[in-house]
Amino acid sequence: MKNIYIHIGTHKTGSTSLQRWMLEHESFLNANGFILYKGDHKTHNHVELYLAAMRYDRDSFGKQSMPEVKFDESYTSAVSKQVQTFISKYGNENLILSTEGLSLLRHRDEIQKLATILGSDYENIKIILYLRDKKDYLSSYRLQLKKKERKASTDYWSALYVEDDTWLIDYEQLITAYGDVFGLNNIVVIDYDKEMESRTNIIPSFVETVGLECSVEDETEFQSYHYNAALSLDSHKPKKATILWRLLKKLNIG
Numbered sequence: 001m002k003n004i005y006i007h008i009g010t011h012k013t014g015s016t017s018l019q020r021w022m023l024e025h026e027s028f029l030n031a032n033g034f035i036l037y038k039g040d041h042k043t044h045n046h047v048e049l050y051l052a053a054m055r056y057d058r059d060s061f062g063k064q065s066m067p068e069v070k071f072d073e074s075y076t077s078a079v080s081k082q083v084q085t086f087i088s089k090y091g092n093e094n095l096i097l098s099t100e101g102l103s104l105l106r107h108r109d110e111i112q113k114l115a116t117i118l119g120s121d122y123e124n125i126k127i128i129l130y131l132r133d134k135k136d137y138l139s140s141y142r143l144q145l146k147k148k149e150r151k152a153s154t155d156y157w158s159a160l161y162v163e164d165d166t167w168l169i170d171y172e173q174l175i176t177a178y179g180d181v182f183g184l185n186n187i188v189v190i191d192y193d194k195e196m197e198s199r200t201n202i203i204p205s206f207v208e209t210v211g212l213e214c215s216v217e218d219e220t221e222f223q224s225y226h227y228n229a230a231l232s233l234d235s236h237k238p239k240k241a242t243i244l245w246r247l248l249k250k251l252n253i254g
Contacts, residue, residue, distance in 0.1 A: 003094050005095065007206065008129055009099070009102065010130060012141055015098070021222065022036050034212075036096050051075070052076040053111070053113040054105060058157055058159070059153060059160060105178075123183075127188065129175070129187060129189050199222075
């Protein structure tokens with residue numbers, strides 16, 4: 001089994017552009033030993049991963065957009081079967097799954113359920129996480145709420161709870177939660193703002209993170225993928241965000 005790369009967002013960090021690029025360049029990925037998972041609800045955005053793992057009583061944009069779907073154990077079981085079939089079929093290749101909705105998982109039981117859905121050796125799983133300035137992220141997220149004409153929630157654990165104390169910007173909790181299940185060494189954190197300042201696109205950093213090379217010509221082509229929001233990147237290999245190193249020091253790791 002080669003590596004399974006799971007891009008988990010966060011929201012408002014260029015996820016749609018990355019997903020669109022991967023889908024449109026699937027032949028390039030295949031030629032380099034990578035297989036892109038195809039989503040059930042959305043081909044490019046594998047939202048079923050987080051919808052199947054999230055506690056059934058929690059609210060999110062995805063759940064509100066699919067009122068006809070019942071999110072329960074049967075749903076989780078069906079998603080698990082589909083994902084594990086995909087992993088089993090292409091186990092000799094590097095696999096890529098992507099949905100920013102996975103950044104909404106914050107409880108150990110949710111992330112453990114994700115691990116169960118994947119049904120794979122944790123050492124082969126690499127979690128790729130983009131983080132941006134908390135104030136800018138929350139401002140953009142609130143704007144999305146208005147654009148989608150969704151009402152903000154008073155339920156603290158709803159993905160539509162956007163008060164100043166929202167858990168959405170508790171990055172340390174997010175990293176810790178995933179680290180507890182998959183291991184901190186399997187999490188790659190990329191500074192979205194730093195990437196935006198130099199490359200204006202997150203695609204090069206993702207390509208490099210999964211082990212592929214990115215040429216100057218490639219980066220020029222990437223600029224056409226500003227789909228959902230502005231993007232950005234550094235001209236060298238992506239660095240793990242400072243917040244991760246602080247957390248590792250706190251936990252006496254690394």
